[in-house]
Amino acid sequence: MGILNKMFGGKSDKETKLERKSHLNWNPLTSLEQLEVIKKESNSEAVLIFKHSTRCGISSMVIKQFEKLFTEEHENLKVYYLDLLNYRSVSDEVGYTFQLMHQSPQLIVIKNGVSVYDAAHYDITQTNLSRFI
Template sequence: MGILNKMFGDKSNKETKPEKKSYLNWLPLTTIEQLEEIKNVSNTEAVLIFKHSTRCGISSMVIKQFEKLFTEEHQKLKVYYLDLLNYRDVSDEVGYKFQVMHQSPQLIVVKNGVSVHDAAQYDITQANLTRFI
């Protein structure tokens, strides 16, 4: 088995990679009533809403890249996760309340009750999160 272990690797002796600490604490957005809370909280701090389609390959890639943007300095940002397929009514109300056209995936930043930034698809991965702290 020595030669096979060298060729395919001996998993029993391999050290496991340390798990990367996540600084992103998702808050589930599941009700229309939460939008009023988001609007109120946004008077003192920026609130982010990430609209995600669980059936979309682009959305799946973008959410992984978005999570990697978060560092220790971003850990206090409030970030809501909206599964727009399961909560279509909430997604529709987000667009109406914050005057943004629906896109997927989409990042909306709310400050002082209004959308101050929105990005869709791969543009989300270019967001400078530090400016929203």
């Protein structure tokens, strides 16, 4: 269909991608000090941490599917992105602080300073984000 769209004035793939508004606002998690901020933020709202390995094929597929879960309803969710290869010490501290075993990819939800939900691998794509609003 791409060729026919180009010939007859249909939208290009680039235009279609630009029209899709992302409802996910990533916050980079790059320092140990941010973990205290996350705990404080979690006293008033759920805070999500997405641990991602840039070298892992499963992680790459899951992060794309995770981004597609976000609708307008979810755009105010606070989501932190942790590149665990570049910030290994932060990743280790997340596990220690929230008493979780390391996995990648991994989604962790913090509420009132503690982990209330975690999922790994393809289970992340089955997460009902609305329950954390």
